[in-house]
Amino acid sequence: MVSEVQRTLCTTLSEFNGNLEDEGELEILIDQQFEALHTTLKIPYKSSEARMMVSKRFLTLFRTGKLGPFILDDVPVTSDSAS
Numbered sequence: 541m542v543s544e545v546q547r548t549l550c551t552t553l554s555e556f557n558g559n560l561e562d563e564g565e566l567e568i569l570i571d572q573q574f575e576a577l578h579t580t581l582k583i584p585y586k587s588s589e590a591r592m593m594v595s596k597r598f599l600t601l602f603r604t605g606k607l608g609p610f611i612l613d614d615v616p617v618t619s620d621s622a623s
Contacts, residue, residue: 541580541581542601542606542607544580545577545580545581545598545601545607546607546608548573548576548577548579548580549573549577549607551576552569552572552573552576553569553573556568556569556572574591574594577594577597577598578590578594581593581594581597583597
């Protein structure tokens with residue numbers, strides 16, 4: 541299941557033609573990824589709490605490190621020149 545979730549996220553990102561710096565377009569990508577993860581995680585669309593269920597499963601995979609070595613914090617840009 542983990543590799544299927546990774547594949548779904550990668551596919552939706554690679555097929556996205558919007559600007560990731562634009563908050564509105566980024567929101568569109570996130571919605572597309574949630575829709576795709578509904579299917580990948582086999583969560584029924586008719587469930588009133590489907591988005592919450594997708595969120596919980598995604599966060600569980602993220603927090604346990606199963607989606608890879610990712611960080612959500614901003615990482616400061618450092619200078620390459622070491623004096």
